[in-house]
Amino acid sequence: MREIYLDNSATTKVSDSAAAKAVGMMKECYGNPSSLHTLGILAEREVGAARAAVAGAISASSEEIIFTSGGTEANNLALFGSAEARRRRGSRIVTSAIEHSSVLESAKQLENSGFEVVFLQPDRNGNIAEEQIAAAVDERTVLVSLMLVNNEVGSVLPLSAARAAIKRSNAPALLHCDAVQAFGKMPVSVKSIGCDLLTVTGHKVHAPKGVGALFVKKGVRILPRQFGGEQEKRIRPGTESTPLIAAFGQAVADFPDLDASLDNARKLWQYAKERLLTIDKLTINSPDDALPYILNFSTNSLRSEIMLHHLAAMGIYCSSGSACAKGEPSHVLKAMKLSRTAADTAIRVSFDYATTFEDIDLLVEAVKDGIAKRGKY
Amino acid sequence: MFKEVILIKNGELALKGLNRRTFEEALIRNLKRTLTPFGKISVHREQSTMYVNSDDIDWNEAADRVSRVFGIATFSRSCLCEKDFEVIKESAAEYLKEQLSECSTFKVEAKRSDKSFPLKSPAICEEAGGYILERFPNLTVDVHNPEITVTVEIRANGAFIHGKPIKGAGGLPFGTSGKATVMISGGIDSPVAAWMMAKRGLQLSAVHFASPPYTSQRAEEKVRTLLEKVSQWAGEIKLYIVPFTDIQERIRDDCPEELFTIIMRRIMIKITQRIARSNQSSAMISGESVGQVASQTLKAIACTNDAANMPILRPLVGMDKEEIIKIARSIDTFDTSILPYEDCCTVFTPKHPKTRPDLHSVREAEAKLNIADLMETAIKESRKEFIGK
Numbered sequence: 001m002r003e004i005y006l007d008n009s010a011t012t013k014v015s016d017s018a019a020a021k022a023v024g025m026m027k028e029c030y031g032n033p034s035s036l037h038t039l040g041i042l043a044e045r046e047v048g049a050a051r052a053a054v055a056g057a058i059s060a061s062s063e064e065i066i067f068t069s070g071g072t073e074a075n076n077l078a079l080f081g082s083a084e085a086r087r088r089r090g091s092r093i094v095t096s097a098i099e100h101s102s103v104l105e106s107a108k109q110l111e112n113s114g115f116e117v118v119f120l121q122p123d124r125n126g127n128i129a130e131e132q133i134a135a136a137v138d139e140r141t142v143l144v145s146l147m148l149v150n151n152e153v154g155s156v157l158p159l160s161a162a163r164a165a166i167k168r169s170n171a172p173a174l175l176h177c178d179a180v181q182a183f184g185k186m187p188v189s190v191k192s193i194g195c196d197l198l199t200v201t202g203h204k205v206h207a208p209k210g211v212g213a214l215f216v217k218k219g220v221r222i223l224p225r226q227f228g229g230e231q232e233k234r235i236r237p238g239t240e241s242t243p244l245i246a247a248f249g250q251a252v253a254d255f256p257d258l259d260a261s262l263d264n265a266r267k268l269w270q271y272a273k274e275r276l277l278t279i280d281k282l283t284i285n286s287p288d289d290a291l292p293y294i295l296n297f298s299t300n301s302l303r304s305e306i307m308l309h310h311l312a313a314m315g316i317y318c319s320s321g322s323a324c325a326k327g328e329p330s331h332v333l334k335a336m337k338l339s340r341t342a343a344d345t346a347i348r349v350s351f352d353y354a355t356t357f358e359d360i361d362l363l364v365e366a367v368k369d370g371i372a373k374r375g376k377y
Numbered sequence: 378m379f380k381e382v383i384l385i386k387n388g389e390l391a392l393k394g395l396n397r398r399t400f401e402e403a404l405i406r407n408l409k410r411t412l413t414p415f416g417k418i419s420v421h422r423e424q425s426t427m428y429v430n431s432d433d434i435d436w437n438e439a440a441d442r443v444s445r446v447f448g449i450a451t452f453s454r455s456c457l458c459e460k461d462f463e464v465i466k467e468s469a470a471e472y473l474k475e476q477l478s479e480c481s482t483f484k485v486e487a488k489r490s491d492k493s494f495p496l497k498s499p500a501i502c503e504e505a506g507g508y509i510l511e512r513f514p515n516l517t518v519d520v521h522n523p524e525i526t527v528t529v530e531i532r533a534n535g536a537f538i539h540g541k542p543i544k545g546a547g548g549l550p551f552g553t554s555g556k557a558t559v560m561i562s563g564g565i566d567s568p569v570a571a572w573m574m575a576k577r578g579l580q581l582s583a584v585h586f587a588s589p590p591y592t593s594q595r596a597e598e599k600v601r602t603l604l605e606k607v608s609q610w611a612g613e614i615k616l617y618i619v620p621f622t623d624i625q626e627r628i629r630d631d632c633p634e635e636l637f638t639i640i641m642r643r644i645m646i647k648i649t650q651r652i653a654r655s656n657q658s659s660a661m662i663s664g665e666s667v668g669q670v671a672s673q674t675l676k677a678i679a680c681t682n683d684a685a686n687m688p689i690l691r692p693l694v695g696m697d698k699e700e701i702i703k704i705a706r707s708i709d710t711f712d713t714s715i716l717p718y719e720d721c722c723t724v725f726t727p728k729h730p731k732t733r734p735d736l737h738s739v740r741e742a743e744a745k746l747n748i749a750d751l752m753e754t755a756i757k758e759s760r761k762e763f764i765g766k
Contacts, residue, residue, distance in 0.1 A: 309590030374590065374626075 001315040004359045008204070009151055009181060009294055009350035010319055015206040017254055018247040022208060025243035033240050034231070043242050050249025054213050057252050058179075058198060059189040066214045066232045067245050071180045071201035072102035074214035077236065078176045078197040079106040079145060081222030083115060086142035089172040094136045095145045096120040096128050096157070097335040103145055103178055104331070125287035126153040126336050130161035137165040141173040148182040148193070152332040152348055153286045154294030156182075163194035174220060180204055180212075184251075185265075185293045187258050196220045202244065206352075207251035211244035261353050266292040268355055275364045279371065285338065285346060293351045296333075298342040299367065301375035307347055310370040316363055319348040379456040379472050381436045383429040383443055384539065386451050401427075403550040404448045410612070411442050423532070440543065445610045447576050448553075449545030453528075455537045460494055462501070465536050466508040469527055473540045477509065477527075482519035485509070489531045501529055549578030551612050557690060558582040558653035559662035560645060561603065563596050563718065566664030566693055568603045568710040569701050573692035574662050575611035582656050583614050583764075584649045586621040588724050596718040601764060606710050608765025617652050619759040621645075624751050625724055632742045635731045638672045640743050643684035644752065650687055651756055660688040666696055671730040680739050 005013065014022075025046060031039025033047050051062045068074045083093060095107050097119040104119075111117040118136045120128050128146070137144060144162045149155070159177055166173045176197040179188050184205035190198050197220070201212035216222060216235070228237030269292035276282055276297055285296040299307060304320030311318060328334075329343035338346070349363065387404060405420045408429060412418045416434025420427055429439070440454055456472040458464050469485075470477070477483065487501035496504070506518060509527065530537040557579045559571040575581055585600045597618060608614050624644055632640055649661050665673045672681070682689060693701055705711035 305593065306590050309593055313590060370590075 004316045004362060006316060006318045006349040006351065006355065006359065006363065008352040009348065011203045011209065012206045012352060014203075014208050014247070015251055015254060018207045018251040021250040022243040022247040025246045029242070029246075033242060034229070043240075046246045046249075047240050047242060050245045050252075053249040053252040054200065055215075057183070057188070057255060058200065058215060059191045060198075060215050061218070063233075064190075064215050064218055066216055066236050067240060067248075068212045068214055068236055069210055069241075070203070070212040071100070071178070071199055072212075073236075074199040074201070074212045075100065075102040075145075075176075075178055076106050077214055077222070077225055078199060079103065079110065079143065080225055081235070082143050082174045082176065082197060082220075083110050085221055085223045086172060086174070090140040090142040091115050092138060092141040093117045093143045093145070094120065094133070094141055094162075094173075096122065096147070098122050098126060098128075098150050098152075098155075098332045099145065099147055100151060100178060100180065101331075103147070107145070122155070122332075122335050124336055124338075126150055126155035126285070126290075126332065127287055128155075128157050130158045133158065133161045134165045134168070137162070137169050137171055137173065139169050139171050141166070141169070141171040143174050143176060145176040145178070147178040147180075148188065149179075149186075149291045149294070150332060151181045151294070152330055153296040153336070154181075154290030154292070155287050156289065156291055159193045159195065181294070182291065184255055185258070185291060186262055190215055190217065197222070202248035202251060205248075205251050206254070207248040208244050211241060211248045213248075256353055262292065264353075265351055265355075268292070268351060268357065268360060269295055271357060272349070272360045272363070275360060276367070279364070279368055282367075283342060285333065285336070285342070294348065295350075296346060296348045298338070298345045299347065299371055299375070300341050300345050301371045303344055304346055306374055307345070307367070307370050310374060311363075311366050314362075314366045314369075316366050318363075319350070320346065379458070379468065382455050382457050382537070383436075383439060384453045384455050384537065385427040385429065385443070385449050385545070386425060386453075386542070387427065387449055400448065400550055400553055403553045404446070407446055407448070407551045407612070408443070411446055412439055415439060415442070443545070444543060445546055446551075447546050447548035447578065447610060448550035450547060451542040452545050453539040453542045455539035457535050457537055460491070460531060460536050462496055462504065465501075465529060465538065466505045468536075469505055469529065469538045470509050470512045472538055473525075473527060476525055476540045477513050478515060480524040481515060481517065482523045483509065483516050483525045483527060484518060484520045484523040485527045485529065487529045487531070491531045491533050494531045501531075505529060546576065546610060548576035551575065551578065552580045554578035555660075556580045556582065556656065556658045557660040557662050558584055558649055558656065558658040560649050560664075561585050561600055562664075563599045563603065563714065564664070565698075565705050565711065565714040566666065566669075566701055568607050568664075568714065569704045569708070570662050570664040570690075570692050571604075571607050571614075572610060572704070572708050572710075574690055575607065579660075579662075581607070581611050581614045581662075582653070582658060583616045584619060584645075584652055584759075585616065586619050586645055586648075588622045588625050589620075591622065591625070591724040593718055595716075599713060599716055599718055602713050603710050604764040606708060606713070610708070612765060614764045615656060616762050616764050617759045618762070619648055619652075619755050621755060624748060624755060627746060627748055627751060629725045631746055634727045635729055636734060636739055636742050637725060637727045638730050639677055639680050639734050639739055640746070642672055642677075642681045643739070643743060644748065646681055646684045646689070648752055648756060650685055651752075652759070653687060658687075660690050661685065662690045662692070664693055665691050666693040666698075666701065669698065671732045674732050676733040677731075680734050680736050683736055683740075 031043040033044035051065045055062045107117045146157050174196040177195040178199045180201050183200040196217045198215040203209040224235045281300040308320045333343040416431045418431040458468045485502040485506040487498040561567040561583045
């Protein structure tokens, strides 16, 4: 049975070159980058190359990259590190209700510690309007944190509106962008976004799990969350995970032409959408202008979890909106005010460069088969 | 370094009259099986006490394992030394150093079965007590209600010294009561029921009903994890995973919705009974507790019981949820049981199940299902695996 992996927004398969890089770092270039001897210098050089690769991919410079253990840590560092550093200059934080849990839960913690947090609500398509952002940002705002691409439906948020709103209201606010789902799929530039902080992670771009990075714009001060040695400018001390960092750098250096891939993904996405819509009762939850690597739909016939197991039995892997009948539906679909049935029967497929039209055909047939065999919602 | 042994006093076993020998032999077998992976051991009996000896075992590990062997009321870790009074009193102070420095009252008790030992019991107590008092200024003697009793036993093969006895797992030795098959869903109750019956000396098999794609692989994994924990007391457990999807769909499609759960449970019992007979079980075990959910009202239990012609043991039948959870925590199954995966009992749950089903109409609805062929297939296609060890 051929494996069709359509869960790339959850995680990706590590590329051969990234895996080989990690093994080389563990078995040959195993020095501590802080050591003064040759092995230390060689390891430091590899970390430097990875830093340059990640920086280059987002139009930043190397000294603006802080390596972390992944997206969750980078988001925590961005929110707590900047809010605590600016506590005396204001008390308002603006974010959205459809952020990743690592932003949402951090924002809720900051709310408990006295910040006023605004959670912007999305429309039916998972979009946040520019006017909403403009209205929420005021002169007391110290942080705006918005994701570039939503992980469940693929909606693209108007980050430039946030930059403009901060300027206009003369707010002492930093702009943080969680770009985990956008990175490696569409061109991401810290300059054109105009952000102060930006989160990326390795395992969504064919690097191993356990490594990510936070871009911190030159001149922006954030407070560390942990203390120890001199590494990562003391903002994220601890011996660098050289195998994971070097593999991350390798995966980023291997990025294909993003614009060309995006064109290809758009065709796949459109095809998938049209084919899926031939299924009775099926509805699409992703907006028309979503990042075309993520497609969310509801069968309105078969509970997500059951469909997921049905597809998995046929070698097709994707994600469900809710974990289980006993579990709550996803906070994103809930915020989009989807009906209970639509939320309970939602499926997310997410592509990568290797996804083919044939994969889509097999997916559509398998979904039809699942509904025919088990669909009695 | 001391030579250590574990002394086992096997409470309930002493009551078993002529069967006592069988029970003791089973217990010795179980001790050997449990401890052999950790060292070379020998077990011997003397009067009502068993001695576990080893030259190479880690005694912390051994004590931890012995505490999970059924059929043991209390046991003591003990130090064995030569029958020289100077050595005995020094060993007592040294071996029990930790316990003695944590207490404020103590007494010494002496048993002298080797009557050739020159000091009589009262003299041993007095001399050893005096020595310990000198070494531990935190202690005073309390002969009526001491926090710790230092026991010195002078036996033919040496002097044994031990402090506080450790509570054993109780119950009867594994396998001395025959075999039974437990129905396990993955919830809180069934692992507790399995454990309680294993405690009464039963050797366990288990049946789990899986309904992919309605239930997930994780639900099966959860059952394996739960049985793994139970097997730390109950020894190896034979697990049968029965494919149940087709049967559940047939019940959903062809029987009145409000009777779905009760008929499903009857079918589960019929299948379990077949499997139980094939593995020489004389009973089934279920985690039912009266009134807990709609399918466990007395009427409902009567309806499911009607499907069986072998005893169904229900050790939780009169317990509150709180009491069940307390045991689940003590055997470390609770945190696994509450993981939120769909299991066969929650698939197609009717909105308004009958709480007082009438046996006649249940039988009638079940007969209409014509489900015998599906049951045969399910039994034939069930997967067998071994959990624990």
